[in-house]
Amino acid sequence: MIDSDASIRTSYIGSAELISIGLASVIQFGDTGSVNARVTGLAVQRQLDHRAGGEVDFAGYSLFVKPFNLVEEESAEAADVRTIRSNPCPAIQVGCVNVIAYSSASVLLGGNAVEVNLESRLKHFRQFAYALTASTEPTPEAAALIQSTETSGA
Incomplete structure (x- = not known):
């Protein structure tokens, strides 16, 4: 069980x-009840134009349909743990926050x-017109497809 003095805290951020x-992604200065962020994405690197290589569909990858397994937390009552929280100086003080980049939930x-x-949940993959281990030359079918996309101005 968690007891709290229910005082209101204030966040002082000098600069961000x-x-x-x-x-x-979420930026939150101050207290919040909950934060929920979810992102799914496909990162495709192809040798061929997307029109020639075909569409990529999320449904083709089980990663995007599997349920997310949350970790079951033991209740405080069952664990026989008691926490008392008090904020005698209910302020969060930060001088400066510098962030170059952050992303993906x-x-x-x-x-x-x-x-x-x-x-x-991100799936990264590469699609080439030829096998990387076999040869640096594409198969005759792939060479014809590459040639047709280059001549069509794609």
């Missing part, structure tokens, strides 16, 4: 410089959060 933030939190759920 954030250069690049994206993909379901991340959080910058200057405060307290009761619950944080962040999930990032």
